[in-house]
Amino acid sequence: MTTLAPGSGPALGRFNPGRRRWHRLLALLLGSAVFVVDTFTDVTGAIAVLYVVVLLIASDTLSRRGLILLAATCAGLAAAAFLAMHGLEPDVSAAVRFGISLAAIAITAALLLRDQASKRSLVAANAALARSEKRYRSIFEQAPVALWEQDYTELRAMLTTLRQQGVQDLAAHARAHPAFARDCIRRIRTVHANDATAELLRLSSSSEALGPLERFLPADDPALLAVLTAVAEGSSQFEGRGKLVAADGQVLTVLLGIAFPDDADEFGRVVVATVDVTQREQIQQTQLAAQAELARASRAATVGALSASIAHEINQPLGAVVMNAQTCLRWLGKDPPDVQAAVRAAERTVRDGRRAAEIVQRTRGQLVRDQRNDEAIDLRALIEETIALLETELSTHAATVVTQFAPSVPPIRADRVALQQVLINLMTNGLHAMADAGTARELTVSIDGPAGPAAPDAEVRVSIRDRGKGIPDDVQARLFEPFFTTKRGGMGMGLAICRSTIETYGGRLTARSHEQGGAVFEFALPADTAEES
Structure with a gap:
């Protein structure tokens, strides 16, 4: 029997050199014994099939090339024994046994080669996974952004149970059960945090951030309900503004970014990114x-x-x-x-x-x-700009803005600053109107313009609808009167100035209650047909 070729490859790492030598020696002895019995005894069975055991014993100590060489050696020994015993004209039964032995050796070798390939792929995948995990940990630890890994398993199970019990509106459930928010916070645990998190929370080390999240998260934070809703509805991510309480008691305003896994079993490590915007606020x-x-x-x-x-x-x-x-x-x-x-x-x-x-x-x-600086204005861009200016006001009132713009809106001609002040006044009034409404705090800003080319007398209409209590009948008639106000400390000049400004540009400003609740302020301005042409 030929000497086994020394192997190299990932499979050999499982054996120390002494154990590898013993395996090869055992394979050598067994192969020799099979050859002797097959060649020099009268046993009529398919003794050469036992070369399969030789392949199995030596497979983990050989490389791919070595395993192929060993299989070829075993097949050669079986052929040599067959020729020695039966010559060139064997009987049919001996030829069948010889064929079975060669087939067994070939099949076993093929399976072992495939097994080695699978092991190499697995080892490579594990190595790549280890490198990826190392890179992730390096980025996680060194990132200047506060990163947390939090366990949402208990929270998700609780919210799933509530859904199964028929609870669909978490906001209503939270109002009916004051302890609900605090109970949810107790079920969120921090399992890992980077140094930036410790710096954000005024902690001496990141390990102090581990454990229940309730130490750092106020239960009355409006963002909490939004996060719970995202978890309950199976959202893939959440982005928003929230509050944190640092170790020294300071309340921080942060931007939150949470990535939820697709697999429910992976909610034990949910990555949360927080950026401190307190100073900016x-x-x-x-x-x-x-x-x-x-x-x-x-x-x-x-x-x-x-x-x-x-x-x-x-x-x-x-x-x-x-x-x-x-x-x-x-x-x-x-x-x-x-x-x-x-x-x-x-x-x-x-x-x-x-x-x-x-x-x-x-x-x-x-x-x-005479003091205005008239120019052609794209109302869509101006409204988007105004919404950005009111970002903090919207966040303070926990309100959102929904825009509904016509596909084609011609420009209008006016003073940009004056017109933007009108939009700010009307949108701010809408936010104040919804402060005590107890409904969904949503402003709808719509723009409607003429379809196709604007005629000389065409108008662009802008409406701002809130979800407040609407306009009482006794207030409707006096709404635009100077010095008339329903606000404590108000001057009563805002709406009067808004109407005067709109009328200055040849437009009109009206107000009414919406049939589904809330108030609608609408102004119309002449389209700038000269700009379009």
């Missing part, structure tokens, strides 16, 4: 407060400037009106009355009254019309 709140204060001051200054200008210029014509009215009365008081003189005095009164109206209109034009 504080800056935005400061900016919004400054903008609101500036807007109030601007409105007050506008009213003051308008009043001062009108008072200064209208004093003379009003004095003339009074004087002519007194003259008219004096002529009528004569005996007999001088009707013609009284008529002339009354005509002068009318003339001076019209002059006063023209002064008011001109002053208003100086404050509103």
Whole structure:
């Protein structure tokens, strides 16, 4: 029997050199014994089939090439024994036994080669998996973003049970069971966190973040219900804004990104990314407060400037009106009355009254019309920009904006800043209207324009619908009156200024209650047909 070729390959790693030598020695002895019995005894059975055992014993110590060589050697030994015993003209039974032996050796060798290939693939896959896990761990640990691995197994099982019991509206269930949110938080456990998480939560090490999440997550955070809904509905991910409580008690505003696995068995390690935006939120709140204060001051200054200008210029014509009215009365008081003189005095009164109206209109034009910077405006882009400006306001009110734009909307011509202020006022009023409504806080902003090329008298209509309590009948008639307000601390100038601004550009602003609840504010502006052509 030939010497076995030394193998190399992943399978050999399972044996130490001493054990490998013993396996090869045993295979050598067994192969020799089979050859001796098959060649020098009168046993009539298919003794050569036992070479299969030799292949099995030596297979784990040989490479692919070595296994093929061993199989060929066994087949050669079987052939040599067959020729030695039966010559070139054997009987049929001996030839059949010889064929069975060769087939057994060939089949066994093929199966062992396939097994080796499978083992090599498995070892390569495991090595690739180990490298991938190492890369993942390296990225996880070194990422500047706070990353958590959390166990959602108990939470998912609880939500699944609730669904099976018929609970479909988690928000209603949470309102009916005040302890529900806290119970859910207790079922979420942190199993791993990186150093950025420890820094975010003001912890000395990431190991302090492990355990129940309730230490760091307030139960009244609106984002919690959204996360629970995403888990219950089988969503693949969640993105939103939430709150965390650091170890020093500071409440942090964070952006959340959660990737949920497709396999329910993998909810033991859900990756959660958090980005601290607390400082940005504080800056935005400061900016919004400054903008609101500036807007109030601007409105007050506008009213003051308008009043001062009108008072200064209208004093003379009003004095003339009074004087002519007194003259008219004096002529009528004569005996007999001088009707013609009284008529002339009354005509002068009318003339001076019209002059006063023209002064008011001109002053208003100086404050509103002449200072604007008109341009062609794409209302769709302007509304998207306005929604982005109100991001913090929307988050504070836990509200969303749904846009419904017509496929083709012609531009309009107006002052961008003034028109955006109208949109901000109307959308902010909608958010305030939904603050105590207890319904879905959703603003719907729609744009409707003419289909096809815009005619000279075409209009673009913008409507903003809230889900509040609507407009009471006793308020509807006075809604746009200056200084009329239903808000505590309000000036009552916002809607009046909005209507005045829209009318300045040749449009109109209306308000009504929606038949399905809430209020709808709608303004229409002339389409800029010159820009389209």
